[in-house]
Amino acid sequence: MYIGVGIFLLVVGAIITFAYTGDATLGGVLSVHAVGWICIIAGILAILLSLVMTRRTPAGYSSRRVTHTDPATGSRVEETDVDPGR
Numbered sequence: 001m002y003i004g005v006g007i008f009l010l011v012v013g014a015i016i017t018f019a020y021t022g023d024a025t026l027g028g029v030l031s032v033h034a035v036g037w038i039c040i041i042a043g044i045l046a047i048l049l050s051l052v053m054t055r056r057t058p059a060g061y062s063s064r065r066v067t068h069t070d071p072a073t074g075s076r077v078e079e080t081d082v083d084p085g086r
Contacts, residue, residue, distance in 0.1 A: 002053075006046030013039030 017036030024032045066079045 002046045002050035006043040006050065009039045009043030009046060011043075013037065013041075013043060 013036045015036075016039065017033055020032055020036070022032070026032065026035065062083045064081045068077055069075070070077050
């Protein structure tokens, strides 16, 4: 989800930084080009953080259940293997 936000911020920041040719400031304090660079940096951070977060291993455990019949006794045997750490 954050990859889309990051791409959006990159595009908006690039448009503001490179395509806008006016000389405007926001409240007389911050230039529009600085806002563009801030959007670009925020977009790159959003993309990188989303990639890092999706690389994490999921929490939980894996299990395997096997059921078979013992031929010697005719009784049913159930085996369950649980791996909590993955």
